[in-house]
Amino acid sequence: MVTPSAERFKYAPLELQTVSKQFKSLAQAVVSSQEKLNLSNETLTEQVNLRTASLNKRNEELKSLQLLLAPLEEPPKIVIGKTIERFKEILSLEVLYFTDAEKIPNAENYIAVKSSANEVLGYLCFATVPGQEQASVFSSILRLARSISIVLDNENMFRSIKVDHSRFTALMESMSEGVILIGQSGSFLFFNKKAENLLGITEQTPLNSVEAYLSEGFRTLFSANADEAHLIPHEPGVTRRLVSKTDSDFFLEISTFIVPHFQGYGQRMGLIIRDISKEMSIERMKGNLVSIVAHELKTPITTMRLQAETLDRMISNGRPEDAKELIGDMLSESTRLQNLISDWLDVSRIEAGALVIRPKVQSLSVLLRMAEKVVKQHYPDLKIETNIDKDAQCILVDKDRILQVFINILDNAARYRSSDSPICLVSSSLKGKEIEVSFSDNGVGVPPTHLSKIFDTFYQVDMSNRRKVGGTGLGLAICRGIMAAHGGRIWAECHSGKGITIKLRFHL
Numbered sequence: 126m127v128t129p130s131a132e133r134f135k136y137a138p139l140e141l142q143t144v145s146k147q148f149k150s151l152a153q154a155v156v157s158s159q160e161k162l163n164l165s166n167e168t169l170t171e172q173v174n175l176r177t178a179s180l181n182k183r184n185e186e187l188k189s190l191q192l193l194l195a196p197l198e199e200p201p202k203i204v205i206g207k208t209i210e211r212f213k214e215i216l217s218l219e220v221l222y223f224t225d226a227e228k229i230p231n232a233e234n235y236i237a238v239k240s241s242a243n244e245v246l247g248y249l250c251f252a253t254v255p256g257q258e259q260a261s262v263f264s265s266i267l268r269l270a271r272s273i274s275i276v277l278d279n280e281n282m283f284r285s286i287k288v289d290h291s292r293f294t295a296l297m298e299s300m301s302e303g304v305i306l307i308g309q310s311g312s313f314l315f316f317n318k319k320a321e322n323l324l325g326i327t328e329q330t331p332l333n334s335v336e337a338y339l340s341e342g343f344r345t346l347f348s349a350n351a352d353e354a355h356l357i358p359h360e361p362g363v364t365r366r367l368v369s370k371t372d373s374d375f376f377l378e379i380s381t382f383i384v385p386h387f388q389g390y391g392q393r394m395g396l397i398i399r400d401i402s403k404e405m406s407i408e409r410m411k412g413n414l415v416s417i418v419a420h421e422l423k424t425p426i427t428t429m430r431l432q433a434e435t436l437d438r439m440i441s442n443g444r445p446e447d448a449k450e451l452i453g454d455m456l457s458e459s460t461r462l463q464n465l466i467s468d469w470l471d472v473s474r475i476e477a478g479a480l481v482i483r484p485k486v487q488s489l490s491v492l493l494r495m496a497e498k499v500v501k502q503h504y505p506d507l508k509i510e511t512n513i514d515k516d517a518q519c520i521l522v523d524k525d526r527i528l529q530v531f532i533n534i535l536d537n538a539a540r541y542r543s544s545d546s547p548i549c550l551v552s553s554s555l556k557g558k559e560i561e562v563s564f565s566d567n568g569v570g571v572p573p574t575h576l577s578k579i580f581d582t583f584y585q586v587d588m589s590n591r592r593k594v595g596g597t598g599l600g601l602a603i604c605r606g607i608m609a610a611h612g613g614r615i616w617a618e619c620h621s622g623k624g625i626t627i628k629l630r631f632h633l
Contacts, residue, residue, distance in 0.1 A: 201280045205273055209249075212269050216262055220252035223273065236263070238270045238277070246277045303398035306384060307335050307357075320398055323377065335396070343367035343377065357381070357396065366401065372574060376405040406581065480610045482523035489518055489553055489562065496531035504539035508548045517553040517560045520631045526607045530615075533600035534627050538566035543623050559613075560631045566624040576617045576625070580605040 205223060213221035223238070224230050226245045235250045249270050253262050294317075297304050303320030305313060313332040320326070324338070331338070339356045346366040358365050358381045369375035380397045436452070490513055497509050520527070538549040550565045571579060582602040601615075608615040614630040 201276050205276060208269070208272075212265070216265055217254060217257070218251050218262070219254055220250065221266070222250055224248050224250060234263075236266055236270045238274050240274055240278050240281070246274060249273070303396075305335060305396040305398065307394045307396065309393070311336060313338075314393060323398055323400055339367065339379075342371070343369055346376065359394070366405075374402055374406065374574065374578070376401045406578070480526075480606060482526055482607075482610050484521050484523050484611065486519050486521055487524050487527070489513055489520055489560075492524070492528055492531060493551060496528055496535055499532050500535045500539060504536070504547070506546065507535065507539040508546065509535065510548065510550050512550070512552040514552075514554045516555045517562075520560055520562075521633070522611060522631065523607075526610070530604045530607050530629070533604050534564045537600060538564065538568055538624075541566075541568040543567060543569045556630070558633050560633065562629045562631070563626055564628075565620060565626040568624045570619065570623050571617065571625050573619055576619065579617060580615065 209221055209223055212218075224247055226238075226247045229235075230248050230250050233252060235248045237245050238247045238249060240246050249266055251262070251266055253259065297315070297317040298319075300317065300319065303323045304315075304317045305320050306315040308314040311334050313335055316324075316326065324342070326332075336357050343356060344367065345356055346368050356365060356367060357379065361381050361383050364378055364380045367377045367379060369377075378399045378401045380399075382395045382397060384393045384395050490511070493509070493511060497507075501507060535549055539547045544567065548567045551563070552565075553560060553562045555561075580601045582599065605615050608629060612632055616628055618626045618628065620626050
């Protein structure tokens with residue numbers, strides 16, 4: 126493009142001169158705008174670079190903070206220390222460290238790390254290098270402080286929950302009753318060792334439903350009503366009694382309670398489980414005691430009354446010579462009553478710990494013959510076979526009391542017969558520093574589940590009013606008390622065939 130000279134431009138047409146001036150002014154404006162645009166681009170590029178650097182730094186900060194906020198794979202103090210070192214590098218700080226809240230630090234710059242309850246947990250101390258923007262550094266360290274406070278809050282909360290859980294577990298395990306906490310879906314949320322033992326819970330036990338598990342092994346006692354279809358009572362303070370489907374002598378009592386806030390789960394229902402088998406056994410015995418006493422007392426009292434009336438008629442009719450045999454029968458019945466009362470008194474002495482024994486060396490064979498003589502007065506068909514070891518012929522005992530034990534055992538062998546020919550095999554042997562005496566009969570026997578209970582007061586295998594054999598259930602209980610007073614032992618065992626074996630142990 127050729128620019129016209131000034132001389133020629135001067136003589137150019139006026140319109141051309143005007144256009145030329147306007148073009149020149151427009152060109153200058155374009156150049157000026159271009160320069161401003163270039164300057165703006167440079168400024169924007171610089172701001173973008175600064176913003177990018179800031180975002181990159183923020184990204185690095187967030188990555189470092191993520192170590193704190195993510196599930197910790199190392200102890201909190203180690204993770205906090207690593208994060209602080211990373212922040213120190215990202216922010217290019219001369220100093221950055223965390224100190225405990227024991228006292229306010231002497232550092233020039235620090236930020237308090239506070240818990241959610243506004244409690245000071247520690248301080249972040251730092252020192253910047255010359256030229257650093259204080260506000261940006263302060264903002265970054267403030268974010269770090271907040272993240273550290275979250276970690277320390279969580280750690281304190283975890284410790285508190287762990288301590289509470291340990292205390293809760295220790296409390297539950299120290300209880301003599303079984304305790305079960307039920308989940309919202311009805312599953313086992315928690316159970317202590319006592320509940321585990323009472324319910325027979327093993328590693329293979331399905332724990333998805335408490336109600337289903339109880340229903341499988343137990344039923345409600347005394348024929349539950351329609352509103353008691355469930356074994357678990359659902360109102361606090363309500364109790365139910367359950368009996369095992371496989372063991373009619375095993376009873377549980379279940380009471381309901383409410384836990385308002387169980388370790389973050391909210392309100393949950395709990396069960397207290399007690400083994401009431403012994404209580405139920407006592408209730409059974411108390412319930413049958415009246416019928417037992419009536420049964421045992423009615424016969425001799427009725428007999429003596431009839432005998433007294435007969436005796437009165439004999440005397441009135443002038444036949445006193447015929448009354449001698451009748452008087453003997455009356456004496457026998459009165460002796461039976463006296464023995465019954467003596468048994469009850471013995472039980473009272475045993476339970477009170479007031480049974481007195483006077484031990485002397487006695488011949489086992491002699492005591493057995495004396496006991497056999499007494500028992501055969503009532504059961505002459507009882508056959509007794511003895512096998513006394515030569516090293517176990519003498520025992521240190523109270524003669525009358527051990528004779529009472531032998532009579533009770535032999536009396537049971539004849540009373541609970543399974544045939545017309547009751548037999549009892551008696552043997553003795555030396556067992557270390559003890560002498561063992563065994564009585565093995567051929568009677569009706571005892572179910573294995575009842576063996577340990579036959580020595581309980583008033584306990585009988587057949588507790589019904591229609592039992593075929595009489596008795597108060599005191600004989601073996603007295604035997605146990607007498608053996609305990611001697612420092613010995615007594616127990617029962619099943620043996621092959623019919624009947625049971627009663628074993629006694631005496632100290633030499």
